[in-house]
Amino acid sequence: MPKKHGVAELRDKVRGCLVGTAVGDALGMPCEMMTRSDREQVLGKITEYRDSSARYSRGLTKGQWTDDTRLTLATAQGFTDAMRAPGGCTLAVITEKTLVRYIEAYREHKDRGFGKTTRTSLEDRMAGRNPHDGRNPVRPGNGCAMKSAILGVYSALSFLHAPPMFSLEDLSGEIGLLTHHDARSLTAGLIQALAAKMYVISPEIDTAEFVRYLRGGAWMYEREHPELPGGSPTISDVLSKLLLLGEASDELIADMIKTGGAAYESFPTALAYAIKYKNDFRGAVLAGANAGGDTDTIAAMAGALVGARLGMGAIPAEWIQGLEAHDEIIHIADEFFDAAFALVTVKTLKGP
Numbered sequence: 001m002p003k004k005h006g007v008a009e010l011r012d013k014v015r016g017c018l019v020g021t022a023v024g025d026a027l028g029m030p031c032e033m034m035t036r037s038d039r040e041q042v043l044g045k046i047t048e049y050r051d052s053s054a055r056y057s058r059g060l061t062k063g064q065w066t067d068d069t070r071l072t073l074a075t076a077q078g079f080t081d082a083m084r085a086p087g088g089c090t091l092a093v094i095t096e097k098t099l100v101r102y103i104e105a106y107r108e109h110k111d112r113g114f115g116k117t118t119r120t121s122l123e124d125r126m127a128g129r130n131p132h133d134g135r136n137p138v139r140p141g142n143g144c145a146m147k148s149a150i151l152g153v154y155s156a157l158s159f160l161h162a163p164p165m166f167s168l169e170d171l172s173g174e175i176g177l178l179t180h181h182d183a184r185s186l187t188a189g190l191i192q193a194l195a196a197k198m199y200v201i202s203p204e205i206d207t208a209e210f211v212r213y214l215r216g217g218a219w220m221y222e223r224e225h226p227e228l229p230g231g232s233p234t235i236s237d238v239l240s241k242l243l244l245l246g247e248a249s250d251e252l253i254a255d256m257i258k259t260g261g262a263a264y265e266s267f268p269t270a271l272a273y274a275i276k277y278k279n280d281f282r283g284a285v286l287a288g289a290n291a292g293g294d295t296d297t298i299a300a301m302a303g304a305l306v307g308a309r310l311g312m313g314a315i316p317a318e319w320i321q322g323l324e325a326h327d328e329i330i331h332i333a334d335e336f337f338d339a340a341f342a343l344v345t346v347k348t349l350k351g352p
């Protein structure tokens with residue numbers, strides 16, 4: 001049985017998801033796309049915020065975050081806009097409002113390491129073109145998973161308080177397609193959201209059961225969407241490895257699953273850290289920040305999951321204080337929670 005949640009606890013989990021993303025992102029930012037040995041030589045072990053030593057985040061200083069946080073916040077804001085839309089909150093309204101926020105984020109923070117697929121897709125959409133019409137190469141990037149945990153938290157709120165208005169598959173799929181088209185990207189986006197949802201509604205779930213559930217969700221989504229371009233390995237292939245990790249060290253996890261920007265590397269690695277350190281926010285994000293490869297995104301995804309699971313109270317206070325725009329992030333989380341809570345509560349009272 002899912003455990004009962006109080007309103008204050010649920011609000012704290014929404015904050016934990018967004019602040020957790022940003023804290024992980026800021027910790028991994030200084031060594032984005034450096035190898036683990038280069039990071040060791042240049043920065044030593046990451047244990048706190050540092051100035052950037054990486055090409056992708058050049059010029060950023062300690063406590064600043066990158067595209068992962070900016071797009072996660074834009075996803076929360078777009079969804080909040082949709083939940084407040086006078087005409088009602090439909091999937092089409094959510095996608096439309098989210099796209100507006102993505103374009104706003106891109107224009108404002110283009111220099112924060114936006115991935116190639118996201119940049120190309122948003123440029124196309126601004127020009128009124130469909131980015132998935134065959135002109136652009138299809139890449140399996142992690143850009144859906146890095147920003148989708150908040151969708152799972154919404155789904156948890158609606159699951160706890162009302163019949164869901166949309167399936168999480170449709171929600172993460174429609175939002176994912178704004179920027180990405182590869183089956184691996186979209187599946188990882190769904191499974192990151194599903195993991196966040198499960199961490200909110202069933203925090204006591206057994207680890208093996210959790211992994212099997214997520215792997216089953218990935219397998220099903222892959223089979224239900226043969227129209228999506230893709231390749232090997234699939235997300236469900238790689239999630240199978242998570243059952244074999246046992247007590248593996250952080251480094252062995254990074255070496256077994258890999259840490260590149262592809263959704264089938266960085267996402268399952270982040271998930272493995274979020275499982276290993278499910279009750280230790282600090283452990284989860286530092287494992288991601290020190291993994292080598294796409295560290296800002298790995299730490300952001302792990303931070304989103306463990307933050308949603310444990311709430312903002314589990315995030316070290318000095319990391320919240322030192323985080324760029326932390327008050328604004330908490331405000332965006334609260335606005336999201338208030339809009340979602342109002343929507344699902346009204347729906348509960350009215351019925352389906």
Ligand SMILES: [Mg+2]
Binds near residue numbers: 067297
């Ligand atoms: Mg980034």
